[in-house]
Amino acid sequence: MNAERNNAARTARVTVRAVEGIGEIRPGDDLVQLIWDAVREPGMAEGDILVVTSKIVSKAEGRIVHASDREQAITDETVRLVASRAHENGVTRIVENRLGMVAAAAGVDASNTPEGTVLLLPHDPDATAQQLAKGLRELSGVAIGVLISDTLGRPWREGQTDVAIGAAGVHVIDDLRGGTDAAGRPLTVTMACTADELAAAGDLVKGKTSGCPVAIVSGLRHAVGSLDLPGASSLVRIGDRDMFRLGTDEAIELGRSEGHAEGFSVGYAAGMAAAQASGVNKPA
Amino acid sequence: MNAERNNAARTARVTVRAVEGIGEIRPGDDLVQLIWDAVREPGMAEGDILVVTSKIVSKAEGRIVHASDREQAITDETVRLVASRAHENGVTRIVENRLGMVAAAAGVDASNTPEGTVLLLPHDPDATAQQLAKGLRELSGVAIGVLISDTLGRPWREGQTDVAIGAAGVHVIDDLRGGTDAAGRPLTVTMACTADELAAAGDLVKGKTSGCPVAIVSGLRHAVGSLDLPGASSLVRIGDRDMFRLGTDEAIELGRSEGHAEGFSVGYAAGMAAAQASGVNKPA
Known part of the structure; x- marks a missing residue:
């Protein structure tokens, strides 16, 4: 074919x-x-x-939903957040929506709709x-x-x-x-x-x-x-x-959180060992 | 206009x-x-x-460059690595090239070129x-x-x-x-x-x-x-x-590395303090 x-x-x-x-x-x-x-x-x-x-x-x-419900509509259409960024007019959310599209505002659209309304996909x-x-x-x-x-x-x-x-x-x-x-x-x-x-x-x-x-x-x-x-x-x-x-910022944050927990464990053990090894910390 | x-x-x-x-x-x-x-x-x-x-x-x-120089050609066209992934046929590198395009293999192309050659942008x-x-x-x-x-x-x-x-x-x-x-x-x-x-x-x-x-x-x-x-x-x-x-995997790895270092410092201090606070570690 x-x-x-x-x-x-x-x-x-x-x-x-x-x-x-x-x-x-x-x-x-x-x-x-x-x-x-x-x-x-x-x-x-x-x-x-x-x-x-x-x-x-x-x-x-x-x-069609009321424009005042736009943020809720975006949330409802969202499967997961991919990336977000704050700017002077608010927050841009890049999300995966229920159709598998990765889109700003989940594809919820405010142009070419009647005044005061937004349109869902x-x-x-x-x-x-x-x-x-x-x-x-x-x-x-x-x-x-x-x-x-x-x-x-x-x-x-x-x-x-x-x-x-x-x-x-x-x-x-x-x-x-x-x-x-x-x-x-x-x-x-x-x-x-x-x-x-x-x-x-x-x-x-x-x-x-x-x-x-x-x-x-x-x-x-x-x-x-x-x-x-x-x-x-x-x-x-x-x-x-x-x-x-994930967006780069989101992925870095995820990695940092995981890495922090791992680093803490390793550092804690190392700090304890160092304290025990130092003269001032010898058991009485 | x-x-x-x-x-x-x-x-x-x-x-x-x-x-x-x-x-x-x-x-x-x-x-x-x-x-x-x-x-x-x-x-x-x-x-x-x-x-x-x-x-x-x-x-x-x-x-036009020899196909045997393909990997080097990709490297030469690359400004930075965005994401990479190993698979059965090798490694896919998504890179930013000197034109600012983010593309697989930096846009180096092996189709519609004479046998044994690849084409640069x-x-x-x-x-x-x-x-x-x-x-x-x-x-x-x-x-x-x-x-x-x-x-x-x-x-x-x-x-x-x-x-x-x-x-x-x-x-x-x-x-x-x-x-x-x-x-x-x-x-x-x-x-x-x-x-x-x-x-x-x-x-x-x-x-x-x-x-x-x-x-x-x-x-x-x-x-x-x-x-x-x-x-x-x-x-x-x-x-x-x-x-x-950055690709998600690359960004997570970057974050993990940074987070690990931070976590280690915090954990080290906490481990030392814990050792010092415990009875067995009191100064002689």
Whole structure:
């Protein structure tokens, strides 16, 4: 399967277009129907991939809470604290959330929401992507893929990029490890994260301010496949393979605490021995 | 400037196309001329952005070393070790390199290079992007932007995506902090890293195996600007703002060492005091 995709000629042209006409989303809205209404003219082609901003999924799911409950909402969405830092406007908390994303404020979002509210991430973005892909495949009659995207910061680089937090019918990773490069040598490490690159491409036309929540990427038919393909949750790397499970300050503090206890034991014994060995401390 | 860009309507359609016909690159090759030969028909439009794989820049610069010197090359490119982990095939070293990238193997690359060789990253990708943008603006007569892209892993997520390591004539960050969202509320945090999203979009058509090293992104004219704009080096976030300057294991070890020394001192004094306080240790 991978070899087949690797050997296929790469697409020479990809088009990313913004889907116009999707209005403000309210709790309970039927996203399949709303998106279909917006894309049915001129329609979708086999192999098109829809990139759907997570925000409208959250809104349809009614994942809206009062801004005054923001800190509690972040805590509720948090599995564990990865790193935190105090600054003049408060404390930035980088946490792992229940979706396995490592994100500032657990992904709780205060932009593009009604005044006085914040938005939680969707309940289960992979499941939503499945529903959307299934529904839109039925309505359109063509095999399309769906990604749910969210905006994420990164260590060591300024700014944020969009990544995929939900996926259905898309090869989220283009696993080149079985392939060879142009010189015929094995590509031993390369696993291109197609889903995140698609989400990033979608953001170029969706933007953050335009209120345009869906993009369609055309021209990557080889990236679309069965609805049984792994979702975006397969992109999460936490646990044993995670070399950055704590921020540096947090890890140093953990090590210091452990080291202090060890050092105390060793030092205590050494101090006692030294006292006993010194003349003034000889037993009477 | 930012407000102007923020208020402009977002582009509704972006096209990414692979540039065909650029052959194998040799040391000393004139990339401006080679790229121009490949793109002059049908030409470039005002606001087009070229995404150029770093590999061909490295090859033109002759940044090729024997594979047997790979470990030394990694060491030479390394500013500091961020994290390392032993595994069955050796040791993975995540390091900060001289460009400020935090990357496995310092970005030294063994794929798509002649047998028995590895490729170092370009000397100064921002400077190369400047040369390419200047040369191609002169030849084409239109204001285009240039990005140099490389493939980079990320903490917490599987797979790699392409990012920008060199840039000229491109607004690398779309700073939305001065803007407002669709509800009129300030976008306080959002800084979209347009350059990395463009690099990712370029990778969708360039791929790793096709030997197609350049993509052209059309339709984002607002992202192209003066050649005086900050380059990709402005995207590097290391130093005080870096919450992940060490891997977790390395930071714990550092903390443990410091904590052990502190604990030893405290324990030593406590042990001595305890010995002195106990009856058997009273001075004779």
